[in-house]
Ligand SMILES: O=C(O)CCC(=O)C(=O)O
């Protein structure tokens with residue numbers, strides 16, 4: 001596992017996506033070209049002018065903080081272990097994102113699309129599909145998170161259309177993947193990094209994200225680091241007010257035969273205070289088969305990854321990080 005840390009340097013591209021949200025194909029193309037460069041070089045970039053209301057984002061952070069401030073009894077009333085579809089609260093040190101490292105110093109709350117227990121998809125046992133668990137003590141929590149989940153889903157769809165264009169595909173290329181998409185909104189709370197951590201202990205161990213793309217909101221504490229495989233060091237991805245950090249997940253790496261990089265990242269909360277972040281994992285249609293795109297194979301080049309359904313891939317990733 002890489003270990004050197006470089007001096008702070010943002011180094012990641014900042015992309016204004018207004019052109020992608022409008023109807024002008026020339027403006028869409030211009031954004032797609034920037035997405036392409038960012039995905040080829042880093043797999044990580046900032047997105048501005050994304051159209052999600054700043055007030056809604058502030059409400060998400062406020063509700064998240066109120067939830068993590070609850071007493072442990074209230075939090076454990078919505079324990080993720082009570083949910084057949086991985087929704088709800090997860091205590092500190094429950095997940096190990098970096099294989100071989102100590103468990104992550106973060107507590108979290110998982111939210112997904114609300115699917116009633118009698119829905120055929122739930123009856124069929126589809127992965128991570130079902131009802132949410134909501135904290136009874138916080139009446140505003142569910143409506144805020146539900147609004148944000150819908151807004152982030154729409155932004156994810158816009159970006160996926162831009163990514164299709166960036167790969168010289170028609171903008172609707174991923175439409176079957178975007179149909180009935182699975183997507184996980186996760187609230188994260190990191191205590192300050194301890195003064196005497198275990199070797200390798202950190203907020204969130206080095207990992208790549210499992211799905212298509214991740215849309216991340218972070219507060220102003222900092223601590224997110226991204227592996228730069230060319231320079232072989234970690235670069236900081238500091239908070240940029242009003243911007244999302246967007247990164248490519250493993251499914252896009254599989255589609256593109258690693259031309260688009262699913263980049264290692266980690267969190268070390270050295271701010272001396274609590275850190276809150278909100279990743280939104282755009283997973284996509286669970287039954288969709290992901291295989292190498294024809295535009296991502298040079299003559300004679302073989303696909304590096306076998307075809308897999310999104311659901312098979314997700315199940316394997318959860319198993320790996322939850323032991
Ligand atoms: O908290 C962050 O900034 C990043 C979290 C992350 O990488 C993840 O949950 O996959």
Ligand SMILES: [Fe+2]
Nearest residue numbers: 207208209265
């Ligand atoms: Fe991540």
